[in-house]
Amino acid sequence: MIPSHWFRRIVLVLFFMEVGGGILWVATRLAPDPAYKPFMQTVAGLIFLFGFYASAPLAARFLAPVASTDGPLQRRLAGVLASMPVGSPVYLYDHADQQANTVGLGQHHSRIYLTSGLVRRLSDPGLRGVIAHEESHVAERHILGTFAYASCFTLGSYGTNNNTVFLAGFLIFLALRRYFEYRADAGAAARVGKADALAALHELHEIYPLGHGIGGSLS
Numbered sequence: 001m002i003p004s005h006w007f008r009r010i011v012l013v014l015f016f017m018e019v020g021g022g023i024l025w026v027a028t029r030l031a032p033d034p035a036y037k038p039f040m041q042t043v044a045g046l047i048f049l050f051g052f053y054a055s056a057p058l059a060a061r062f063l064a065p066v067a068s069t070d071g072p073l074q075r076r077l078a079g080v081l082a083s084m085p086v087g088s089p090v091y092l093y094d095h096a097d098q099q100a101n102t103v104g105l106g107q108h109h110s111r112i113y114l115t116s117g118l119v120r121r122l123s124d125p126g127l128r129g130v131i132a133h134e135e136s137h138v139a140e141r142h143i144l145g146t147f148a149y150a151s152c153f154t155l156g157s158y159g160t161n162n163n164t165v166f167l168a169g170f171l172i173f174l175a176l177r178r179y180f181e182y183r184a185d186a187g188a189a190a191r192v193g194k195a196d197a198l199a200a201l202h203e204l205h206e207i208y209p210l211g212h213g214i215g216g217s218l219s
Helices: 006-030 034-054 056-063 071-082 116-121 124-139 142-160 163-192 194-207
Strands: 090-093 100-103 111-115
Touching (some): 006 056, 034 056, 071 124, 163 194
16 A cells, blocks of 8 residues: 555545445345355455556545655656656655555556655666656556456355365465566666666665565555
8 A cells, every 4th residue: 555644544444445345235235145145245346356456546646645845856756757768657745655656457547656755765777767667567557467367366266165276366366466576677677777677676675675675566
């Protein structure tokens, strides 16, 4: 989740819980008989997944409603963006956490969010590498791929009703997310060059020595 004030994060979590519960209740009530309830609940899960991923840009705007007012930092970011190919809007907002996130199912609805804490810690080459990494998620439709797999996983869980299959599917989901991160690293090198991509990785390693990463790009 995009770093934000704790109150906004709680409000958003409660909102999604209420919406998810409401969709599940309606789907259960629409079941023609009890035997159809599991199927209708699966349909409710798919509707919720689509709403969750499709509404991510709106959720991001709620979590980070105000752009950074740091003029020098904004000008520095603008200079970096002018020196590289970027198709998605890049939004800088003030937060002490050092993260970058990408939201949006489709390329035309995607947006990259950077915290001021991260931008201050990165050099210009490192910042280019991070932005190119996030842009690669957009160009290669990684968020759409994650949503598609999550939907298949939901349907498969209903069709098999097997704990082993459920666990295997969840592990594959984690592996897929990690694969997308490697693909984004490769895409960053192709977009801005290996030197900038490596600068980003080295600088991020200093920030997150345990390999925490740069944020929930695919969440």
